Structure formats: C-alpha cells, structure tokens
Amino acid sequence: xxxxxxxxxxxxxxxxxxxxxxxxxxxxxxxxxxxxxxxxxxxxxxxxxxxxxxxxxxxxxxxxxxxxxxxxxxxxxxxxxxxxxxxxxxxxxxxxxxxxxxxxxxxxxxxxxxxxx
Numbered sequence: 873x874x875x876x877x878x879x880x881x882x883x884x885x886x887x888x889x890x891x892x893x894x895x896x897x898x899x900x901x902x903x904x905x906x907x908x909x910x911x912x913x914x915x916x917x918x919x920x921x922x923x924x925x926x927x928x929x930x931x932x933x934x935x936x937x938x939x940x941x942x943x944x945x946x947x948x949x950x951x952x953x954x955x956x957x958x959x960x961x962x963x964x965x966x967x968x969x970x971x972x973x974x975x976x977x978x979x980x981x982x983x984x985x986x987x988x989x
Contacts, residue, residue: 881933890982891929897975898923904965917950922979928986941986951980 883891901919905911913919924944928937954976963969 883930883932887929887985890978890985891926894922894926894929894978894982897971897978898926900971901975904963904968904971907965908962910962917947918954918976918979920944921947921950922975925979925982925986929982948983951976951983955980 898919902911902914905914921944924940928941931937954972958972958976960969960972963972
C-alpha cells in the first residue's frame, strides 16, 4: 500500500484576493450591524461562511484547513438561500444593500474554488 501524501501548496494571487475580500466584507458588515445595533445578525450562517472561506483561501492547503472546511460544509447552502429569498428591508446603511448582494454572491461562488483546494 502506497503512502499517499497530500501536497501542501501556497494560495494563488486569486485566492489571496478573494480571501481578503471575503474577510473585508465580513468586517464591513460588522460595522453596518454595530451602527444599526443589530450585531446579533452577524451570527447568520452567510456571515460566518464568508469569514471562514476567507480564512481557508489565504492559508496553505493543510489538514487543519480541510477539517475546518468539513466542519462548515453543512452551511454552504446559506448564501444560495439568501440569494433566492433576500431580506433587504432592514438594510439602511450607505451601500448596505449592494454589499448584501456582493457578500452572498461572493460566498456562493467561492465554494467551488475552496472545494478545489
């Protein structure tokens, strides 16, 4: 039986860009929620998925990252649910509605990239 080792590789430029973009969007949404006194909504799966995907994209492809991805796999449908059934009535901040769409499309479209790592 052959000892199959998984190759550890550094993230590409695209992965860094998308990863830091996901993290920046997460913190921007934290700012919006603090301003509107609705910080509890940062626990929604979409926000958490965005932060974790950013973490996975900017770190090396190692066993720890694979375990994190396995742990978050059950919430990867949440950006698609938010796209299909958007609730934007409480979003009143400057550019908060466009950022809602950017966050959810980014989280939904990064899934295949993270899966291919």
